[in-house]
Amino acid sequence: MKKSLLKFPVLILIVTIVFISCSKKEDFSAEEQQQTEEIEIGLTFRKSSLKDQEIAFKVFDSEGTEITENITFFVDGAVLEGNTFQSNAEGSFEVYAEYTVEDQTVVTDTETFTVVTPKRKIVLEDYTGTWCGYCPSLDAAINSVAQQTNHISVVAIHNNDDLALAIEPTIRQEFGVFGFPSGRINRTTTWGSALNFPEDQVLDIAGENVNTAISIDSKVENGNLFVEVNVASEASLQDRKLVVYLVEDGIIRDQTNYFNNDSNSPYYQLGDPIIDFELNHVLRAAISDVFGDVIPNTAELTDYTANYNYNLPSDFVVENLSLVVMVVDMDNSAINSQHAHVGESIFYE
Structure with missing residues (x-):
């Protein structure tokens, strides 16, 4: 035939x-x-x-x-x-x-x-609160950096407002955060000061070649979030942990604003407080252990896979949710990170 x-x-x-x-x-x-x-x-x-x-x-x-x-x-x-x-x-x-x-x-x-050769995505953590009048300065710095590179993953950790989590004091104590706003680079490096956050401190290292890559896949079914994370490295994975955070954009709150009369600020004449201020990257939950789940020793160029699920509270807006995933060392410094909208697949990059 x-x-x-x-x-x-x-x-x-x-x-x-x-x-x-x-x-x-x-x-x-x-x-x-x-x-x-x-x-x-x-x-x-x-x-x-x-x-x-x-x-x-x-x-x-x-x-x-x-x-x-x-x-x-x-x-x-x-x-x-x-x-x-x-x-x-x-x-x-x-x-x-x-x-x-x-x-x-x-x-x-x-x-x-x-x-690919993995590129470094810098973790930027914004310790903030809606009551904090100087906190918009860090928000402005993050927005400016984000316009210059996509090699960042941002988490806003709220204090003493209705968006603060019970784990917030534990995180703050671990990383030595005693004032607001406070910025951290890759979890453990202090970023600038309360009113000065040098962009070059981030931009000089964002997008560098690294040996560890992260992929994220997720979906929501019946109010439950299912997440799969893969990690691979050009060197063996030893003494590493995996951190998985859930963040939300587009949360509207009134924000205290001490820059209302500062003509050099992007928040000049927006009011004090700024009514209906949009908060982004807000930490909503630690899906892993707050400081990371231990990754078993894994040979080089071998995928390590971790699966999680999380019951989403009814007030979370699924369309505004994202995952921030970090691989950290045993001192909690981030080696690399990745982020993806819920429902989005991001491959090694």
Whole structure:
């Protein structure tokens, strides 16, 4: 029989499987958390990898069974021996597969993946409060830095207002925060002073090459937030912890403003207090341990995966929620960070 050549888009078939999932750190024994697992059908692989990290390609049929016979993978047009690929250089690559079904050759769509050197995302923590008249100065500095680089992850930790968390004094004590506003870089380095936050202190190190990368994937189902974090490093992961925070944008409060009469301030003549001030990056919950869950020793170029779930309070606006994830050392200094909106997938970068 003459073979025919077919080419079709990879289809995603969602198969719903309900199972019980418990939070890694939260106790939900009183209320079972149900999550639907999505099974991808077609060509699957890690979308972004580190240099020299092995990338495995697989194809699954419409029943979710892996196709292992009579299948060939191609990267940038070259035939692979087996189903794995590595690159010692950064770049963007194309992959597709050919396999035989009942004497017909099936060709998957061509898809893209990347190989990267991780870039440093600086953790900026803003110790603040709506009562604090000088705190808008730090907000302005963060906004200015954010206009110049996207290599930052921001957390605003509120004190003595209705957005303050019970864990706030513990965090403040650990990092030696005694006044407001206070800024911290990568958790442990003091950023400037109450009225002066040098942008170069952040910009000079943001986006530097580092050896550790973080990916984030999350979804919300029935009021429960499910999070998967992956970490990989060019060196083995030893004496490292994983911090996962939930932050919210677009919270409206009145903000005390001591810069109302300062013509050099972006908050000049906005009132004291500023009515209906928009607060962003507000820490809403520590989904991990507040100072991080220990990452087991993990070999270089190997993915470490952690899964979490969290029961979202009804007053959280899901569309405004983001995750800030940090890999820290045992002294709580951040090695690297990543952030993503809830429901967004961010790969190694």
